[in-house]
Amino acid sequence: MAQTRFDRNAQLNGWAFIMPAMMLIGIFMVYPILWSLWMSFQVGRGTNFKFGGLANVERLLNDPVFLRALTNTCIFFIVQVPIMIILALLFAVALNDSTLRFRGLFRTAIFLPCVTSLVAYSVLFKSMFSGDGVVNNVLLATHLVNDPIPWLTDPFWAKIVIILAITWRWTGYNMIFYLAALQNVDKSIYEAARIDGVPAWARFTQITIPMLKPVILFTTIISTIGTLQLFDEVNNITQGGPGDATLTLSLYIYNLTFRFMPSFGYSATVSYVIVIMVAILSIAQFMIARDRRRTA
Amino acid sequence: MSGLKLRGVRKSFGSVEVIRGIDLDIEPNEFVVFVGPSGCGKSTLLRMIAGLEGITEGELDIGGTRMNDVDPSKRGIAMVFQTYALYPHMSVRQNMGFALKFAGVAKDEIDRQVDEAARILELAPLMHRRPGELSGGQRQRVAIGRAIVRHPEVFLFDEPLSNLDAELRVHMRIEIARLHKELATTIIYVTHDQVEAMTLADKIVVMRDGSVAQVGSPLTLYDDPDNLFVAGFIGSPKMNFLKGVVAESGADVRLPEYGDQIIPLHDSVARPAAGTDVTVGIRPEQFEPDGRTKLDLKIEMIEHLGGETYVYASHNDGEVITVAARDARAVKPGQNFVARFNPTSVLLFGTDGNRIR
Structure with a gap:
């Protein structure tokens, strides 16, 4: 009792x-x-909406702007996430080498972008990559190009600027995870590999990467989710332009809700597209990781 | 199988010299143990032989070839680490075959050699497990297996047993001794445990502060140490050191802290001048009931080990002396105790710490 x-x-x-x-x-x-x-099941404009069943889904499939935003988002994450992950891994391995001089300085320099404000750095990138910005001036002065690159006015180059910006901003963030994981690795494992005659490149691909696999999986998922939600950079650097070339799903949702005639129901539907994509990609990444473990 | 030659080997980290000129010869098939307190440079010396640390000065020669600047994988050595250093994401089989894969050995041959090593080490049932699924002793055997498959000329062991529990340590010690017989290779083994050194070694290298304090067979070091350091380091419990003064006659040593007890000097010992300060060394196990010389002591503490009893006793609350006694079951702390020994069994050391012979 x-x-x-x-x-x-x-x-x-x-x-x-x-x-x-x-x-x-x-x-x-x-x-x-x-x-x-x-x-997401409501249709109508502003505060005036009514139940519309799957009407929004239907609109989605026939909306060229949505398909454009979806394609752009996918391009960003398919191109940018692998580049950033590989770069972060290489930086982490390099900075973990105790013989490297000025390690602390490099570590700080690579991590520092992560603590800068998203809007502030976006504005800086916008000014640096403008037609007469620092980047073009340097490229022209060093005769690497003969004409200024239309960074923000050409659909291809605008995507490049966005990818450069988010890579600059987030590589250090991912690197810190790898560095932390690497510092937990017993040094004698690498010494054993040296004695075993394992070449440096194989030490990286066959020892470092497999040992970091759980961390790589984690950062890949985090980065994928982050890229699918990409908003600040595109909104501040290109506003989705030129001609929707850098429009992302998040920016489109924002536009649907606050820029255009508010269409809350439809923008909620687009939001759920991101939710579903994140869910599918995360599950897929987990499955890939688990399958490898089984076959190994 | 190869021998090793070290000539004037030195190592500095910046301005700090950690290995201060070592000359050493290791014969083929010899089991050599580097022993010494932590920080004496024994592991650094081993890592220099392995090629994991550079050699600042001097010559390293393995099997007749100068190896100072040769890559670790080409020195004909294999190393077993204290932390085992197994590849955590690979199975036992993959761990053991990994080096051979990069040596360009065919897959069938790798399998054959790995199986052979697994047979020697009784690892066959564990071949598909990951290191994380093995006990400490099993991991240690895998680490040894990984070394065996490379058929090295010289095996290097860096404190391989210090992460194991006491019982397993004894077991693995016997395994390693058996392995040495079976493989008939040169083994260099680093430990801070003098029992491991005594039981395994053909030759012990006692190190201190980056130099060799003495080299010799286990029993040579035990019976005939060159200095106080080796005398104190080899043997357990430690040798007792008593302050003494050479008496006026020159033929005896007087122990002022033990009621001026007189120890007659051995005929074979050099006679220091009268009045010289000396240290008298006597091992706990060299006290014997019918010894000719005695010390009057008072018991402070007793440790019963069953077969033997360690009596810790002092004279007038002076330095504590350890006595290993076989028939002291009845003694109690606080009692008076007479420790007897034969003057022939004591060792004499000068004020510089070196043996007076």
Whole structure:
């Protein structure tokens, strides 16, 4: 008897302790998520909407701007994430080498972009890559190009600028994870490999990478999610331009909601496209990692 | 199988010299143990032989070839690390065959050699496991297996047993001794445990502060140490050191802290001048009930090991002396105790720490 009363008390106390957090999560996360799911079935403009079933999904499939945004987002993440991950790995391995001089300086320099404000750095990139910006001036002065590169006005170069910007901003962030993982690796493993006659490149591909696999998986998922939600850079550097060439799903959602005639229901539907993509890609990445483990 | 020659080998990290000129000859098939307290440079010396640390000065010669600047993988050595250093993402079989893969050995041949090593080390049932799924002793055997498949001229062991529990350590010690017989290769083994050194070695190299304190067979070091350091380091429990003064006659040593007890000097020992300060060394196990010389002591503490009893005793609250006694089951702390020994079994050391012979 006494035991049950104690149990019940413990239960009540437990719930009381987590209640404030639960309520906040409920109000600011669960409720908006469910509400946006409900919204995605609504059609209409501004505050004037009604239930439309799958009408939004139908609109989605016939919306060339949405398909453009989806394609752009996919290009960004297919091109940028692998580049950034490989770059971060190489930096981490280089900076983990105890014989490298000025390690602390390089480490700080590579990590520093992560702590800069998204908007501030975007504005700087915009000015650097403008027609008469620093980048073009340097390229012209060193005779690497004869005519200024239309960084922000050409669809191809605009994508390059965005990829350069997010790579600059996030490589150090990923590198820190690898560096932390590498510093936990027993040094004698590499010494054993040296004695075993394993060449440097094979030490990287057959020892370092397999040992970092869980961290690589984690950073890939985080980076994929981040790229699918790409907003600040495109909004501040190119505003999605030129001609929707750098329009991303997030920016499109923002435009649908706040720039154009508000279409809350439809933008909620587009948001769920991101949710579904993130879910599918994360599951796929987990499956790939697990399969390799089984066959190894 | 190869021998090794070290001539004037030195190592500095910046301005700090950690290996201060080592000359050493290791014969083919010899089991050599580097032993010494932590920080004495024994592991650094081993890593220099392996090629993991550069040699600042001097010559290293393995099997008749100068190896100072040769890549670690081409020195004909294999190394077993204290932390085992197994590749955590590979199975036991992959771990053992990894080096051969890069040596251009055919797959069938790799399998054959790995199986052979697995047979020697009784690893066959574990071949598909990952290191994380093995016990400490099993991991150690895999690390040894990985070394065996390379058929090295020289095996290097860097404190291989210090991560194992006491029972397993004894077991693996016997395994390594058996392996040495079976493989008939040169082995260099680093440890700080003098019991491992005594039981395994053909030759022990006692190191101190980056130099060799003495080289010799285990029993030579035990019976005939060159200096206080080696005398104190080899043997367990430690040798007792008593302060003494050469008596006026020149033929005896007086122990002022032990009621001026007189120890007659051995005929074979050099006679220091009267009044010289000396250190008298006597091992705990060299006290014997019918010894001719005695020390009057008071017991402070007792350790019963069953077969033997260690009596820790002092004279007038002076330095504690350890006595290994076989028939001291009844003694109690606080009692008076007479420790007897034969003066022929004591060793004499000068104030510079060197043996007076």
